[in-house]
Amino acid sequence: MTTENSGTAWLSTTAGTSWTPPEIDFTKPQTARMYDYYLGGKDHYAPDRETAERVVAVWPGVGKFARANRHFMHLAVERLATVGVDQFLDIGTGIPTSPNVHEIAQAARPEARILYTDHDPVVLAHARALMNSTAEGRIDYIQGDLRRPGTILGHPCMTGPEPVLDLGRPVAVNLVAIMHFITPEDDPRRIIAALMDPLPAGSHLVLSHITAEFAPAEVAAAAQLYRNQGLPAHARDARALADLVEPLGLELLPPGIVPVNRWSPDVSADPPPAPLYTDAEASCLGLIARKS
Numbered sequence: 001m002t003t004e005n006s007g008t009a010w011l012s013t014t015a016g017t018s019w020t021p022p023e024i025d026f027t028k029p030q031t032a033r034m035y036d037y038y039l040g041g042k043d044h045y046a047p048d049r050e051t052a053e054r055v056v057a058v059w060p061g062v063g064k065f066a067r068a069n070r071h072f073m074h075l076a077v078e079r080l081a082t083v084g085v086d087q088f089l090d091i092g093t094g095i096p097t098s099p100n101v102h103e104i105a106q107a108a109r110p111e112a113r114i115l116y117t118d119h120d121p122v123v124l125a126h127a128r129a130l131m132n133s134t135a136e137g138r139i140d141y142i143q144g145d146l147r148r149p150g151t152i153l154g155h156p157c158m159t160g161p162e163p164v165l166d167l168g169r170p171v172a173v174n175l176v177a178i179m180h181f182i183t184p185e186d187d188p189r190r191i192i193a194a195l196m197d198p199l200p201a202g203s204h205l206v207l208s209h210i211t212a213e214f215a216p217a218e219v220a221a222a223a224q225l226y227r228n229q230g231l232p233a234h235a236r237d238a239r240a241l242a243d244l245v246e247p248l249g250l251e252l253l254p255p256g257i258v259p260v261n262r263w264s265p266d267v268s269a270d271p272p273p274a275p276l277y278t279d280a281e282a283s284c285l286g287l288i289a290r291k292s
Contacts, residue, residue: 009124010157011141012164013133022121029229031181032120036095038066043095043126051229058221061281064261066177068282069208070097072260073176076206076288077101079265080172081108085204087171089195091146092178093118096129101174102139111136115164117144117152140164146178147186149194170202177284179244180210183232189244196248201291205250208260208286213237215280238285250289260286 009022029051033044037052040063044052055062077088086109090101093116105112116130116139124143133139144152157164165171173195182188196205212219212235219235226233236244238257245252254267261275261282276282 009127009141009143010155011127011131012157013131013139014162022124024121024125029231030120030122031226031231032094032118032122035066035177036097038063039070039097041095041097043122051225055222055225058225059215059218059283061215061218061277061283062222064277064281065210065284068261068277069177069284069286071276072208072263072284072286073101073174073206074099074104075263075265076176076286077104077172077174078108079288080204080206081105081112085109085170085172086112087165087169088112088114088174089152089165089171090114090116090174090176091118091144091152091195092175092181093123093130093141094177095123095126100130102130102133102137106134106137109137110134113138113164114140115157116141119143119145138164146175146182146191149191153195153198167198168200170204171199172204172206173199175205175207177208177210179207180234180236181232183234189247192244193248196250196291199291203291204253205245205289205291206287207241207245207289208284209241210235211237211259211283211285213283213285214259214278215283218280219283236285241285241287245287245289250291253288253290257285257287260284 026045029047033048034052037044088101102114127141140157142155223233241257259279259282261277263286264273
């Protein structure tokens with residue numbers, strides 16, 4: 001099913017899907033296509049590649065950041081699914097890159113339901129690739145702006161007679177590699193609170209974020225290149241991320257806030273798994289926090 005809510009597309013596996021891809025400005029770089037380029041994908045154009053290559057020139061590890069971040073997402077979703085979480089709200093979905101959240105979650109929980117959302121029309125143009133749910137589960141995709149979280153939780157797919165997610169049961173909110181595009185003026189703590197406050201105990205927040213702690217010059221130069229293109233970019237350190245999460249009463253789960261290249265769901269492993277990359281190469285922090 002595809003509907004329009006104030007111009008916002010809504011796709012669902014509860015019925016057939018058909019829609020006209022949106023008009024996209026291919027003359028300017030876009031974050032989703034640049035990220036796809038870092039991952040070695042094929043859904044990007046000359047302005048994306050040109051800007052991405054300028055980022056690579058000042059931050060040679062940016063491709064390793066993208067891969068390490070993606071690996072963290074896989075591990076975090078798998079960890080939550082294996083302990084019983086079967087509802088995921090994935091914000092800032094990006095261009096589909098298999099395995100996606102639903103593939104990981106439904107491998108452990110075939111009945112899992114996933115709501116994908118992104119504000120970039122580029123992602124909508126590729127969203128059909130996300131619509132391959134198990135028979136027992138459900139997948140929806142909507143266009144939504146993280147800076148206006150009420151439009152996501154208040155969307156008809158959530159408030160109608162058959163909502164994609166049941167807010168009476170735990171939900172995992174994925175904010176993976178998206179909050180560094182939220183500026184201080186956007187009030188990031190307000191955004192996270194607006195998403196987590198309506199959810200019941202047992203819900204989780206999965207968050208990853210670029211940091212300048214380990215390669216300050218490289219990350220600062222890359223962030224400036226993004227801003228020069230009108231793309232907001234704001235690195236935060238572990239203390240800043242804790243300040244976003246802990247005042248909301250969310251409990252950081254082991255191993256806490258750590259570089260994504262060293263994050264592991266098995267905190268008791270001795271010796272710990274060998275990291276994929278160095279901290280400087282990944283320059284990204286990850287966490288899972290639980291609502292009590």
